Amino acid sequence: MTRKIRTRIAPSPTGFLHLGTARTALYSWAYARHHGGEFVLRIEDTDVARSTQDSVDQILASMHWLGLEYDEGPVYQMQRLDRYREVVDQMIASGHAYRCYTTPEELDAMKEAEYARVGKRRYDGTWRPEPGKVLPTPPAGVQPVIRFANPPDGVVTWDDLCKGPISIGNKEIDDLIIMRADGVPTYNFAVVVDDWDMAITHVFRGDEHVNNTPWQINIFNALGAPLPQFGHVPVILGDDGQKLSKRRGAVSVTAYEEAGYLPEAMLNYLARLGWSHGDDEIFSRDQMVSWFDGSHLSKSPAQWDAAKLAWVNAHYLKTIDESRLAALVADQLKRRGIDASVGDVQRRVPLFKDRCTTTVELADWLAMYFADVTPSAEDLAAHVTDAVKPAIAALADKLEATEWNKAAINAAIKETIAAHGLKMPQLAHAVRVKVCGRAQTPSIDAVLELFAKHFVIERLHRA
Template identity: 50%
Template sequence: MTLTTRFAPSPTGYLHVGGARTALYSWLYAKKNGGDFVLRIEDTDLERSTQESVDAIMDGMNWLNLDWNRGPFFQTHCFDRYKEVIQQLLDTGHAYRCYCTPEEVDAMREELKAAGEKPRYNGLWRDRTDYPEDKPYVIRFRNPLEGSVIIKDIVKGDIEISNSELDDLIIARSDGSPTYNLTVVVDDWDMKITHVVRGDDHVNNTPRQINILTALGAPLPEYAHIPMILGDDGKRLSKRHGAVGVMQYRDDGYLPEALLNYLVRLGWSHGDQEIFSREEMIELFDLTGCNRAPSAFNTDKLIWVNQHYMKSLDPEYVAEHLTWHMNEQGINTDNGPALSAIVKVQADRVKTLKEMAQISRYFYEEYTEFDEKAAKKHLRGVAKDPLVLVQSKLAALTDWTAEEIHNAINATAEELEIGMGKVGMPLRVAATGAGNSPSLDETLALLEQDQVIVRIDKAIAFIDERVANG
């Protein structure tokens, strides 16, 4: 049988980081073992499921390049199959009708709670056959009363749960619609899922699902329950910790490779190695290497990984992702240097692609005013002569390259017998409108020669006006 894993999100919101890590681990385990990776959308919660959430899940999976070779399947397309299985369980005596109202079940639970026992449904209709006419009912699974369920968990080790701890769960609501634990079992069975990789918040569901699979005579998959992700404060990751939706990380300027690399290490390790290519992840990943304890999300570590990938990946590829941020910030890059060139000079100066776009606007647009602090410090009366002389030398260049630009700046400093900074800093402010940029010769080389000359004129005029105004 082909090893088969699945990722089965509910379309009730964005694809969050915990879900993305689960998807990654499932994807890696299937890829490593030459198996299938199934995408299944668990959309039976009709009130909360939305097409917008489905799209968000697809967008996140596609951005991370976690491709599936089966699916996407939708549970709402399988209701006839679920009804068939529910009837099978009724016919074999593994399920029964329960006519208790929700209020009656609540009363049972309160009574047991008052007696110091676990609040639960007490099995009132488990063995009754005096079914009333024209009264709504749910269908419950007849859970075994004796023995226990042993989950041979790949991550957590053996987990034993006594059947006496489990009540007869509802598998079909009064309107006939199936419940989560029934649909998951049927889907995993029909899709021949061999390994269920999911968050450990599902551990309590697993013994119930194993009992239903056993009642159906279906094979049991292997289970791997991954501990949750915590925020920096040790509490469960949530919106209060910042970006928790996958596409928010894209919006904030992270590369998909960085987020994947960070997530794979957030609960799994291979020695002290921190950086993994996609190929290395597939080759080295194994579920047995996953941590049993929760992992804490560290944004500073993610930034470090992102900076590594911005500097080490092919600049042409990084530029493809930078394009989105340029467009998002309304920067038209049709005229100006290639974005791959921007990546080369800016990658080691920023934390994110969003920041890279923000500080690169002057390559494509004329700035409207100088940075106040930079202009106050560097566009003073003493800067006029250096700017006038370097402008003439730059205008005379027939080869507009970083080397020739550097030589012109150097010659200006030597001719005026001043330090390079007294030429370079006013020139940087003139060319970019601010006091920070990549190396000045590379920055100017990426701008048009005429463009630089005009910007120096603008700086000289600024100085003249400043001097005139005292």
């Protein structure tokens, strides 16, 4: 191919950017970057009744969070209506499109009749001009739709980047509507004009679009426009084995951000849902760009695995810059109404990050340092027993005069245990419950060292 590589992602703003679209965006972006090409963001907003600005904002926020920067856009289809009408007029003049006055009721009856006759529900071509054919008189007051005059014979064939050669006979498809009566284009027409005008060379999308592709190829050919190469990637299946989709089961990209996942982990995980590079499980964006040449795309559906995503995220949580991690955790705390400086959070992150898979879990741990805790009645009953209470009070007094570091705290605890004839777990669990609000933590001396001394003493003295 001699044209400059240009790919695109074209979500509709009728809801959030879901995981399947995010994966397609990633593949499109990586392919363009691999070849030194360009990546375009297009907003397909012709479904006026369901499109919202909130959805547009969420799509843009998701792309930004994932780091999938685009070279052009966002381009909005509803701002291109004049262009679509111009192309429609050209197609009518060239005989590749025609006006159809069939009403919705007539179309329903027509499709039922066609189904009874040939086993397919489709338009019967009543208004399609043919040599020697006399068309009905256009009914008064009816605004026509515009239909594409699909070739009646032959086969549409393309070599799919993912699925390999695909052929569909023209007899299997009918003359689709390319412009509604209100002048708004339909998907299969608008997408062709857009890809033509934007010089798109490669189209990665979900395999639910395979059946749209013959129409689109025929429209490209009717316009004399160069064809892009198509790659239809398999669907992502949820835990129930059903397809993840915007309307069923798919969680938005921004929901994962809020849940404490890192964008590099999400990109890494999404990339492996339908593509591979040997046995590599963990790789950077730069590595993916260097490897992603359009090959090694899976032909089989991918299974969403929340545990695998958590494992990938835990890896990145351990390896990213701690100042950045601390800032993310501070943001999570702020959402809970807890103010903590990034510096104070960063000092405490190393002790807990290896135990966590998300920044939400890290915030769960660190909240005890910046907000009061309320131990459960069960933990208090199980661990803060009458046998241990004297030792808790003694430890609180001892800590008053203890230098505030891990070694000194550890020594104070051991001295208290010896003086009261206890075992380490008895006192350590009780201290954890009263100071941390939970019975299980990392090493108690390391945990206490990160508290302000007066917090520990105050919580130990509480009844």
